[in-house]
Amino acid sequence: MSAPTRAAAPAPAPASSKSQLAYEWLHAQIVSGSLAAGARLVLAQVAGELGISVVPVREAVRRLEAEGLVTFEKNVGATVAGIDPIEYLYTMQTLSLVEGAATALSAPAVGRSDLAAAREVNARMRAMVDDDHQFDPVEFTRLNHEFHSVLFEHCPNPHILDLVHRGWNRLTALRGSTFSFVPERASESVAEHEELLRLIERGAPTPEIELAARRHRSATLDAYLASTGAHPHFPTL
């Protein structure tokens, strides 16, 4: 059992420490969706799979718990988070807040090459929307992340930037397993991207950019809510 002859487990890249290894491996498994939401994580089992001991695995799991990617219950075990729909809403709302700020703070540092890159990505998204045959929700989501990454990665405040990353990770984990894409939003989303780029390009005031970025995500949240009709009273930010 201890022999690392496991085919599926992608040979864990050499990490600085074993707890880091466990963290990165689990993180990748969860974000990529290989570990579905609700899946149980037994410390000893994970340790055996990675060929290490339980102590570093435990530490990795606690870190993931702090990021909201797993829930850890005493004497019961850890489970991959992402079951609760309300958590999805909270995450979206929080991301709306921090991503809006990050995008606004990044704007002054966004250069021509960044804008060009973002435009190129958005063009591919538009192509997808225009041609129904080519539309691929997974790829569309990936492009969406790439687009926004360009716009918020220059954020001078590392704390806010970190919160944005955590939000995206959590969202990716949650969405991949439980929630469905709302394709009706795709066209609007691409249009809002272009509007956002125009604002940044012309050096619009920071609050204006923040509001645009925030509402861009809020609109996605609203679309999700409308498609489910489940939580009509969710507070708007």
Place this chain on the structure above:
Amino acid sequence: MSAPTRAAAPAPAPASSKSQLAYEWLHAQIVSGSLAAGARLVLAQVAGELGISVVPVREAVRRLEAEGLVTFEKNVGATVAGIDPIEYLYTMQTLSLVEGAATALSAPAVGRSDLAAAREVNARMRAMVDDDHQFDPVEFTRLNHEFHSVLFEHCPNPHILDLVHRGWNRLTALRGSTFSFVPERASESVAEHEELLRLIERGAPTPEIELAARRHRSATLDAYLASTGAHPHFPTL
């Protein structure tokens, strides 16, 4: 040298687990200022002081690291964070963002009794400001926290609320050791509190409350920057 002669280690309250005990103890020590910024934390030493082993201490330290209260370096040891002034600015800015949102989201749930409590606290702050003899920076800071707690504790989004708490903790730890209060701000601060209460009481729109709360903290940050003149180009949110 082994006994740090710390002022009466308060008998660690019984906690659910020992790692939780270590976490709470260290957290309290740092936030209260008993452990000054830059102080070294040796795992074995802390473990001995609490009468437990190093493993749970290690876990507690990693959690504190995730919250930004300590920095952990391999084979060197952990140190209480809070030396870097720029970190203080980042924290203030982030707190401005999340606290503004939390206050705005809480507003609909703030009732008469909450408003009365907040007014009572603010009255005490005003009394302090009016009478120079009674002014006590530490107590003023505590009252300030109490005031804002009333206004953001009803936040329906637990993620945002958690970020607010973390921000305050981090700020408290940083401020207690390295940064000085700006007493010139006290009077304005109290006035802004009253304005904030009026907005909430009359049911002002959410964005308006958010902006007021955010700028209230931004003003404190600006005052700090002005008093030091060190970082004139810090971006405004």
Place this chain on the structure above:
DNA sequence: CCGGACTGGATCGTATACGATCATCGTATA
């Protein structure tokens, strides 16, 4: 037939021991 206590298994929480890594300090040499 049903409900409560009991036992067995599984899992986590912690202690202890050992190895790995890094910083520090002393020494020799150019």
Place this chain on the structure above:
DNA sequence: TATACGATGATCGTATACGATCCAGTCCGG
């Protein structure tokens, strides 16, 4: 004297072992 180098100590990182706790299934009594 300044610098390079090696020995020493301190600290963390991990493995292993054991105890504590909880859950589930079972058995017994009503």
